[in-house]
Amino acid sequence: MKRYLGLAYALMGYAGFLALFLYWLGFLINYGVPKGIDGNPRIPLATAALINLGLVSLFGLQHSIMARQWLKSAITKFIPEPLERSTYVVMSNLALGAVFLGWQPMGGEIWNIQDGTARTVLYALFAAGAVTVVVTSFLINHFDLFGLRQAWSYFRGVPYKPLRFTTPGPYKWVRHPLYVGWLTTLWVTPTMTAAHLAFALLFTAYILSAIRFEERDLQRAFGDVYRSYQQSVPMLVPRIKANPAQPTGQTA
DSSP states (O other): OOHHHHHHHHHHHHHHHHHHHHHHHHHHOOOSSSSOOOOOOOHHHHHHHHHHHHHHHHHHHHHHHTTSHHHHHHHTSSSSSGGGHHHHOOOOOHHHHHHHHHHHOOEEEEEOOOOOHHHHHHHHHHHHHHHHHHHHHHHTTTHHHHTTOOOOHHHHHOOOOOOOOOOOGGGGGOOOHHHHHHHHHHHSSSSEEHHHHHOOOOOOHHHHHHHHHHHHHHHHHTTTTHHHHHHHHOOSSOOOTOOOOOOOOOOO
C-alpha cells in the first residue's frame, strides 16, 4: 500500500507542476487564466511591491533551501528517500501557487508594442521559451527532474540509480538552457507593465542566485568532470564561434 500511495503522491505533484506551468504562461500574457499578472491596482504601489517581493522571496527560499543536501537528509528521516524529490515538487507547487494567488497588479506601462507583426514575433519567441523549458527538461530526463523516476523505482521495489552527467543538445552550448527558457518567458513580451517588470526582475534574481547553489551541488556530485564543463561552456549566453564542449558524463 505504501508504494501505491507513494506513486500517487508523485503523480499528484507532477500533475500540479504541469497545471502551474501552463498557468505561468497564461499569467504572464494575461490570457486564459482567472488572474493574470496585470490589472487595476487595488492597493498603494508601495504595499503591492512589498507583497510581491515577499511572495517571490517565499518561493525562492523554499525552492533553494529544500534543494540543499542537509535538508534533503532531514526530510528523508520522515518520508521514503525516493519520495524526497516529489516532496520538493509538491512544496514548490504550493509556493508558486501562493505567488499567483497573492500577486498584486501595480499599474503603469514600461513599453507597449502595437505593431501587429512585432507582437506576433514576440509571442512566437515567448512560445519558443516555453518549448525550450519542456524540451531541455526531457533531454536531461524530465521524469527524474520531477521525481517520477524515483517514485517508480520505489513502486517497483528496485534501487534508484542516479543519472550520469551528460551534455545533450543545447547543453553543449550553455550550461543551463532550461533557465534560458524560463528567462525568455519572463522577458519577451510586447507589453511590459510595472507588475510584469517586477515579476521578471525578482524571478531573474532568484534564477541567477539558484544557479550558483546548483552548480556547487553539481561540483560536489560530479567533481572535476563538472568543473571542466564549467570552464568550457558558458552559463547562459552561448559563445560566438565557440566549439561545442564534449565532456562525458547529466545535469540535475
